[in-house]
Amino acid sequence: MKIPVSLSTAFTEEYESTLRQFLLTEEMIPDETALENDRFLTRSVIPHVEKLSMLFNRLEHEEVDPDAPPRKPGSPHKQIAVKRVKTGRAGLDPYWKESSNPENLRLAYFMSFMPPNQARVASVLTELARLGFRFQPIPNFRGIEWGAGPASGACGVAAAAVHSEIGLPRTGNWALIEQDKKVLGIGERWATTYFSSVGLDWSIRPFHRKVDWTRPLLPQNAPTFHLWLSSYFLNEVEIPLEELAERMVDNWEFHLENEGLAVLVEPALRLQSRRLLELRKHLLVEFEKPRRKGKYQVLTPCLGHQACGALAAPGDWCHEEITWWRPKYLRKIDELAGLDRKTLPFSYLVVAKSSRTREELLPAFGAHKTDRLVSPAHKEGRDLEFFVCGEEGKRRTRYRPESDEEYDEIGRGSVLLNAELRGDARASRVDRLDGII
């Protein structure tokens, strides 16, 4: 996914200094050298980073990305293989309280998982802006983040608001919903600090509650929201996905503003990514129901309502990836914990509550047919080979770029306009196209 350069560097010195000051004010770190102090990090932070990584399925079990390029002889990684453990979802729920040292667990999450999730959410919004999406003029912006933790998602939206032209106003309010009171408190204060550090006059209303999907999520007199957001939250929901889809849209009917967006960001792992794809499938069924018909549109990554190309093949899944400049201290944490977060993978889905056409919502495409690259592109002689997903499903495809710029431009997340595809899903070729976005 292409993100603005200013966003890719938005998490460096200034950000680190705001975060350090916040940690000091909150008395979450002992002094201002703590972020560089190996001893402090190793004793107080890294064990929790490792534990959380296990919980979030980042370590140990090897999963192979089926869309990654084949190994060149002698290269150390055959495919982009990530080591992860599958712990199952049931164990995640009480994790804030389970620790023998909950303060350090919260510190570890805040330092190590909040900034990457913030960057992920920001990139989903800047991608929409890149494709021409603009919020309709909003006098009084209202967002809601579910399972907000330390408000990673709301802060991600703030980053997108200042690093893109998506049309979010400088004034607004966020409702944060979170089951853990202490983490919610950190989220409330961090979001307030971060918003003001980037010049946004956005306020926060924290709601300490456990979301129960079997009941209406909000009281009837609760307002509508322009942005409905969850980040790394739905993978913790225990009800069947069909029911979740129905409940979700029921709630959007009353509490998502017309022309508003629902943004769902989830892990890139196969199991969790497939859950999101399944959820999309059930959402599409909901959108076809007579009382909802024509009111909702899947915008990204799919750019339409076609059957999911990845879900069609058992074992396949769909994810994006961004490259960013990590805060310096996070590089150190990664070194100490054996993680490598130079790139951030994730899965996502954006739904618009709108009757407008895709052409109106994502004007960058005009009325063109679109095929999105859902894998990296690797060279095969003078061709590039990659997987695309579009109206004709998911296909392994080759294309011979016409210039060096095109070679550089094409990568995961690029969209081909009016590509004429010859062949079948296993091997096709782009004979011609009208553009690359």
Ligand SMILES: C[S@@+](CC[C@H](N)C(=O)[O-])C[C@H]1O[C@@H](n2cnc3c(N)ncnc32)[C@H](O)[C@@H]1O
């Ligand atoms: C993995 S964390 C993600 C936090 C944040 N959204 C982010 O992207 O960094 C999931 C959060 O959801 C909260 N959560 C899980 N189930 C919940 C529920 N039923 N109601 C409210 N919060 C919940 C957890 O307490 C946790 O803070």
